[in-house]
Amino acid sequence: METINRDWLFKLEVQAGRQTDKTLRDAIAQLERILDQRASRPDIKPRKSREVIRREQVGYMTLQLEKVSCGKPKCKRCKEGPSHGPYWYGYWKEGKRTRSRYIGKNIEGADILQPTPTQ
Template identity: 40%
Template structure:
């Protein structure tokens, strides 16, 4: 049985002591707060169902979000896929998204 990256992390964390886990908990709280505040600040649409935001950045009027994506296949052993970059921008008040790719082009880094 092939483990997902998440399951591998869980197995690793099971070996940590309570002090290490508390440090991780503090870091996770800060990281979650950063991502949520950045999402609000940039007026991004919520993350679509079956996706997980990994990172967010902005260049001019376009917001780029790195997302892990579930394919929807019932027995997929490699979900989530990616992460992949998506761009979001407003056109006439409506948020439009577009696929960028597995990596941001060098001009956007």
């Protein structure tokens, strides 16, 4: 995580100095939207049938790269724990419920990640 130091602030001020008031106000609105989305991300409980390899936070969603158990009692691969995949899953909240969706082996270019158009 990059910290905000004097260099960072100086660069920000130089960038900001080149922008119009309207652009800066739009940027503030975008940052507030990002903070709101961050606050509404779901809690994802660990499960025995899943091993989380990576986690990314994108907008209101948490994306996880997970190895999964197939649940078949005779599966040799899953004897030692989840071993299928890894696959990406997206998690988000709808009201109080946490919803999820399978994304696939890659997140690059996935439909679910396309930014929603803003007003």
